Amino acid sequence: MISELCFFSSLLAPHSSLLALDWSIFGQPAFDGSGNYFTFLLVGLGWTVLLSFTAFALALVVGFLVGVLRTVPSATLRAIAFGYTELFRNVPLLVQLFCWYFVFPEVVPVVGPWVKEAVSPLGQQIAASCLCLGLFTSSRVAEQVRAGLEPLLSRQSLAGLALGLPLRDVYGLVLLPITYRTLVPTLTSEFVNTVKNSAVASTIGMVELARQSQQLGEFTAHWYESFIAVTLLYALLNGAIILFSRWLERRWRIAGTIGK
Amino acid sequence: MKQIIAGTILLAGITLVQPIRADEALTGTLKKIKDSGSISLGIRESSVPFSYYDDNNKVVGYSQDLALIVVDEIKRRLGMSNLEVKLVPVTSQNRIPLVQNGTVDLESGSTTNNLERQQQVSFSTDFFIIGTRLLVRKDSGIKDFTDLRGKNVVTTAGTTSERLLREMNQQNGMGMNVISAKDHGESFLILQSGRAVAFMMDDALLAGERAKAKQPNDWTIVGTPQSKEAYAMMFRKGDSAFKAIVDQAITSAETSGTTTKLYQKWFMSPIPPRGLNLNLPINDDMRALFKNPNDRAFQ
Numbered sequence: 001m002i003s004e005l006c007f008f009s010s011l012l013a014p015h016s017s018l019l020a021l022d023w024s025i026f027g028q029p030a031f032d033g034s035g036n037y038f039t040f041l042l043v044g045l046g047w048t049v050l051l052s053f054t055a056f057a058l059a060l061v062v063g064f065l066v067g068v069l070r071t072v073p074s075a076t077l078r079a080i081a082f083g084y085t086e087l088f089r090n091v092p093l094l095v096q097l098f099c100w101y102f103v104f105p106e107v108v109p110v111v112g113p114w115v116k117e118a119v120s121p122l123g124q125q126i127a128a129s130c131l132c133l134g135l136f137t138s139s140r141v142a143e144q145v146r147a148g149l150e151p152l153l154s155r156q157s158l159a160g161l162a163l164g165l166p167l168r169d170v171y172g173l174v175l176l177p178i179t180y181r182t183l184v185p186t187l188t189s190e191f192v193n194t195v196k197n198s199a200v201a202s203t204i205g206m207v208e209l210a211r212q213s214q215q216l217g218e219f220t221a222h223w224y225e226s227f228i229a230v231t232l233l234y235a236l237l238n239g240a241i242i243l244f245s246r247w248l249e250r251r252w253r254i255a256g257t258i259g260k
Numbered sequence: 261m262k263q264i265i266a267g268t269i270l271l272a273g274i275t276l277v278q279p280i281r282a283d284e285a286l287t288g289t290l291k292k293i294k295d296s297g298s299i300s301l302g303i304r305e306s307s308v309p310f311s312y313y314d315d316n317n318k319v320v321g322y323s324q325d326l327a328l329i330v331v332d333e334i335k336r337r338l339g340m341s342n343l344e345v346k347l348v349p350v351t352s353q354n355r356i357p358l359v360q361n362g363t364v365d366l367e368s369g370s371t372t373n374n375l376e377r378q379q380q381v382s383f384s385t386d387f388f389i390i391g392t393r394l395l396v397r398k399d400s401g402i403k404d405f406t407d408l409r410g411k412n413v414v415t416t417a418g419t420t421s422e423r424l425l426r427e428m429n430q431q432n433g434m435g436m437n438v439i440s441a442k443d444h445g446e447s448f449l450i451l452q453s454g455r456a457v458a459f460m461m462d463d464a465l466l467a468g469e470r471a472k473a474k475q476p477n478d479w480t481i482v483g484t485p486q487s488k489e490a491y492a493m494m495f496r497k498g499d500s501a502f503k504a505i506v507d508q509a510i511t512s513a514e515t516s517g518t519t520t521k522l523y524q525k526w527f528m529s530p531i532p533p534r535g536l537n538l539n540l541p542i543n544d545d546m547r548a549l550f551k552n553p554n555d556r557a558f559q
Contacts, residue, residue: 218418
């Protein structure tokens with residue numbers, strides 16, 4: 001995130017002698033009466049985890065589906081999957097979020113007004129953020145799934161078809177069990193990116209980690225402490241995800257392919 | 261207290277009105293300005309009508325006019341007629357760090373002078389006083405904060421209004437849904453789209469947002485002010501020589517009637533970019549401030 005980088009570079013800049021970091025602010029009671037400012041940040045971390053994990057689960061399901069469709073024999077299905085991928089990966093994430101949250105309820109008949117009427121403000125924010133992040137990431141997952149499947153198409157899929165397997169089983173029993181294992185390293189990157197991208201939800205008022213750090217800065221005027229703390233929390237969360245995926249990689253490795 | 265302020269002003273008048281002599285050692289921000297030949301002014305991109313870009317991409321506004329008066333005073337005191345003025349756009353999130361690390365020498369926008377911030381930065385004599393109120397649709401039937409029970413209310417994240425709304429909700433069990441938007445423009449968008457029935461914010465900023473609406477007359481500012489806040493210019497802490505010059509410039513603008521004229525220009529007359537009139541009559545707090553300038557924080 002650019003703003004964090006700016007803050008760190010300014011730590012090293014001249015004229016910073018006036019700067020004295022005061023870490024005791026995290027023990028002070030939070031402005032909303034929910035506890036102190038440390039638990040205040042943890043609440044934000046909780047929302048970040050909920051948002052990014054839900055969005056990534058959605059991205060995996062949709063991404064694998066679209067990725068498979070990009071390799072099937074039917075030209076129509078391939079074209080639809082191609083259009084989907086290009087739409088969601090070429091439009092900036094912020095613009096997509098704006099569309100889901102502001103434009104969608106205004107232009108879609110029946111569903112739009114219902115969302116504004118019946119769904120709570122928080123529910124609207126969660127739904128828009130998860131859909132936006134999930135579908136954006138799914139277009140990237142789809143491309144990786146396609147890249148994972150394509151090398152297998154000529155030999156493995158022909159071998160499967162020659163054995164008399166229907167196309168469904170060629171994918172289900174032959175191609176995908178190899179693909180999802182070889183994709184663990186790149187999908188880990190996508191997962192980590194989803195966590196970082198979830199900060200866009202702060203622009204529509206979600207009280208996730210990035211938003212909480214801004215609140216902390218506003219109400220205590222201690223911007224440096226706030227951004228350092230939030231950077232560490234993001235790093236810890238992503239570090240945990242990477243450790244998990246390393247473990248998964250070892251467990252799922254296929255002899256002769258990866259993780260020799 | 262009055263006497264101390266009057267005394268300080270008098271003392272400042274005697275000792276500092278003359279240009280600073282070349283052999284006098286400059287320190288802090290004044291030295292930085294003298295050495296670099298430039299001053300960097302922190303401005304806002306869309307804080308209407310305090311500091312914002314007009315249709316020619318020029319920074320204008322009440323706070324900007326006042327900042328230029330201060331810059332003129334600095335030019336005169338340092339004897340630098342060709343002082344270069346660099347404009348640095350700041351946001352509410354980065355303005356304090358940018359002042360602290362030296363990127364911005366003087367920030368003049370819509371920054372509240374409060375005690376928490378005074379531990380980090382220094383503030384000038386106050387130049388504006390707002391009350392936090394509500395912007396609602398004229399036919400909504402909402403007259404005051406008590407009418408908000410069980411309703412969706414929007415405010416801009418990280419503001420005093422947000423803190424007050426959440427406190428009100430908790431203490432009086434009002435059951436409001438508080439929506440926090442990223443900036444004033446987005447808050448007003450949420451209000452206009454019908455997702456919230458009221459938008460709580462500083463009255464001057466509400467008037468600024470209202471002026472941007474398609475039909476400004478559909479919207480009205482209501483409710484008892486829940487808090488008062490003083491806007492002031494912000495600069496680095498512990499620089500008394502710089503503060504004296506800035507305060508002197510603002511104080512004399514306020515007592516000489518210049519700020520009253522500026523108020524008429526920005527709040528009671530058509531302003532760029534669309535020639536709309538904010539129509540926000542001056543309040544008693546500000547009249548008192550102009551009569552008796554001070555750098556007090558309300559909270």
